[in-house]
Amino acid sequence: MKRTITEIATTRPVLVFWVTALLTLGAAALIPLIHIDTDPENMLAEDQADRMFHNAVEQRFTLHDAIVVGIVNETNPRGIFNAASLSALHELSNSILEIEGVIRPDLMSLAIADNITQGQPGEIRFEWLMKDAPATAAQADYIREAVARLPLLQNTLVSGDGKAAAIYVPIKSKELSYPISREIGALTDSLGGDDAYHVTGLPVAEDTFGVEMFVQMGISAPLAGLMIFLLMWYFFRSWKLIIAPMIVAMATVIITMGVLIGMGFTVHIMSSMIPIFLMPIAVVDSVHIMSEFADRYTAEQGAEATIREVVGHLFTPMLFTSLTSAVGFLSLMLTPIPPVQVFGAFVAGGILLAFLLTIIFIPAYVVRMKPASLASLPRHGEQAEQPASPLARGLRVLGRFAFGHSKLIIFATVVLMAISVAGVLQIQINDNPVRWFKEQHRIRVADRVLNEHFAGTYDAFLVLEHDSESVYDALSADSQTDIAALDATGFDTGEIRAQLAAARSAAALNELISTIDDELFAADDDAAIDALDSLLARVESTQSASRYFQRPDALAVIEQLQTALQESGLVGKSNALPDVVKVVNRELRGGDDANYTIPASVPAVAQTLLQYQSSHRPQDLWHMVTPDFSSTAIWLQLTSGDNQDMSRVIAAVDDYLADNPLPPNVTARWAGKTFINVVWQNAMVEGMVWSLVGAFGAVFVMMATLFRSVRFGLIAMLPLSTTILAVYGLIGWIGKDYDMPIAVLSSLTLGLSVDFAIHFIQRMRTLTQETGSFSAAAVLMFEEPARAISRNAIVIALGFTPLFFAPLVPYITVGAFMASIMAISGSATLLLLPAVLGWALKKENQDEPTTLA
């Protein structure tokens, strides 16, 4: 097959150019369709159970993503509670309400909060907390005192230390986040005073993230291209030689991204890294070909024959290195994280595409070169890396050492691996998308400042649900006596029977009650009226029972859970239905703190809530409980979005519920963005284990097949195994959290380190065969072959360095670890492989083996 491909490439070069150009242009035309996706929820598949529940909960309790505006006053001794700051807050809130795209009814701010207080003696007063901006210190004080008595506002809309206030601005769609936050920014700029403003929140973070992803792709990726170009220039000193690999790299990146976008995949943080991953990998193979071509080319033999010989010679190792690298990335498909899957699949596809382009485009390019240009190609020895260069000399020393001190190297490796295992055991699995921004980024700053003051800007919801099935069952059983009594009076029970059979929801019960009420009015037989009265009472008590979270004992369960959460110290604050009930009850009963309690009966709770609903914001109740009172949400505010912190909260709740089981038919389940992050993080850790195991197995099988030897297959796995262990050991020791970018590094390592091993073993075998002596081969190995391996390691390591200039932390992490991965796997290949080979052969008393098999 390889012959046919090279033949077509060399006989129809113009066709190859046209096809390559058309494919590239066609794919490039798709790139403007790009759709950036920055929603962390998309780390989970759309039908993932926790994500679906989370979305159901958001709808159930009308929860929206919100822009958070923080107003902080550090200078005034009264904190935010001074007339000027509160006036600014008032003005800002009202202006924000006028912005198109803001969900007005759900905006939360002191300026549009309701207050419930004592009026004249015996009087309860309902009013806006801050209808007008306060003009005096006394008025500002009044507001502070009022807020202190409203636990749902305290530490949520105003910080506990009184220095900061927050406005939560829910928006209709994520796309509006940018224009709305810009408008808010303009509003805060126009407000004078000594208040500091912070605009943050998930929509803003996502939006900013998207912009910076574009910056990364628009700047870091081209920079990587430039970097690689300069490195190759340094190594080869020939434009004509390196222009072809650059074209291959560019075409690979453009076609891969074009196809990804054209197939309708969104560009996520992971896929935005595809160009920068593919570029160095793509040039490596073509550098091999160009380099060897330049060495072997003679005018007598001609370009066409030479390139066929070179491709024929390099085809198998290149195919295998490409396949193994592709498998390394394909293994990411085994993680349950869609963006990681897309990343793995397209990097793998890109690698295979680069291989195809290399063996087709490069020969075509070479045969179209002018004889004069061919003649001027740098020969072996003319390249920067001459056999006398420091790199060349160093490698020779390294080779002698590696082959001469097998035991020492193996021992050192074992020690190093032991240390690494200890490091791996210390790895902290943790992530927090806000930390993807740099320390000094305004979103990180806002995050820090607001979480210093408030009970937390990170949300999690513990959702309780009551299953009313048994309540409905009881109704259908108990109502039979009434129906029988009705039947006995000759009453037409058809309609009631039908509705009774369907009475398994709040709406159906409502309908049934209305129907019985109407029938009661129409009935004139005393017995029928009695039976209808009895039935109505039954249905009404069923309705009352199905409104489970209106029961005082149910509220007490929530209250105790809230107390336990607060005492755990893991939660900034929790907000739930008992808080509402207790505040209204206290004020109804005269405002004394002793009455900050849950009333004793269901009617008392229901009537208390009826008063809460008689406010300017009746809809607020439904953020905490459903209108049928069958489900309620405890809103937890956390000061940290770290997965570890959320996991601790989950564990604390699990422990608490183990000791204090929920009542029968009541279940608890988590929702909220902070929880969702934990879910995908856990899924990824587990997925990465399978991904690694799968890739390991696949690569081993390929190695064993390539070398037709299980033993060499195992030896070839050594560099990548030690590298992965060493890199993760390093991560454990330096205390870097294991997060998403760190997780994908393993497949990257696997895919790249194995290349070095393949080249090393393949060349070592060939050289042993050619020279008939292992020792002679060992010396030759550390000439050109070792230089090629080192060169590739350097190209890849430095090719990633532009990531250091990326605006987002995950990119920087990848860039930094890339260099260490290349250093470790390069060393492992050049030290450990010769040491193990030498040791294994000596052990078999083959002091002077003539073959490696």
Added chain:
Amino acid sequence: MNRRHSLNRTRLLTSLALLAVAGSVSGAALTDADEIVAQANLASYYPGVDGRAEVRMRIMDAQGREQRRQFTILRRNVAAGGDQNFLVVFSRPSDVRGTVYLVKKHIAREDDRWLYLPGLDLVKRISAGDKRTSFVGADYFYEDVSGRDPAEDKHELIDTTDEYYVLKHVPLDSSSVEFASYVTWIDRNTLLPMKIEYTNGSGNVYRRIEVQQVEAVQGYPTVAKSRVSNLETGGYTDMQFGFVGYDIGLPDDVFTERSLRNPPQQWLERPAQ
């Protein structure tokens, strides 16, 4: 007869009765905005010397989840177009049964409001910063139920169609209300406002009240069904009036604090048909 529709059983007579009402109104169009508003106010809130109605409310949120309320309103005018007394007694849901509001509506000063909560066995006076609060969780406001004093707005007749007087109303004190203005479509025959649209500061209509059915009761055109829609939340509340009666002879002492704990059953019971 389909008994389930007993609340609407007078529907057959409605058109005839409405014709009779229409005939009693002079055919000439009114041109003075204040006069139209004054008459609409009387038609909406003051028919008869007193009245009773049983109200069913269906509060729907944007997701179609409902709450219901059922209560009886007793009303007695102190002066036509002036002060009024209301007693509102809740019967459903059963958990709030027996909850009572007593309102003494005053023109040009704060209403006197009392509340009785049987579950807490508690009588409270209520004072409120404004009248634009939800009525027991519905999309109706307290002011929609008790009536807005015409003197609080500046009225302008912006159109007179074959059916309606179209008026625009701008509040004199915009700080006490959440709207910037509202427009009413007042039926030229019955003088009942058939549609009201509220516009906010951004110029958007965010709230709408529509009368869906009018019936003549004792010669008074009476709203039988209406709906208020909250265009911001996507929710709405349907209100259905039944067992309406006027000039039933409600005594003054019905509207005293005594009725809070002991609602006047005699007047709350449905009248015999």
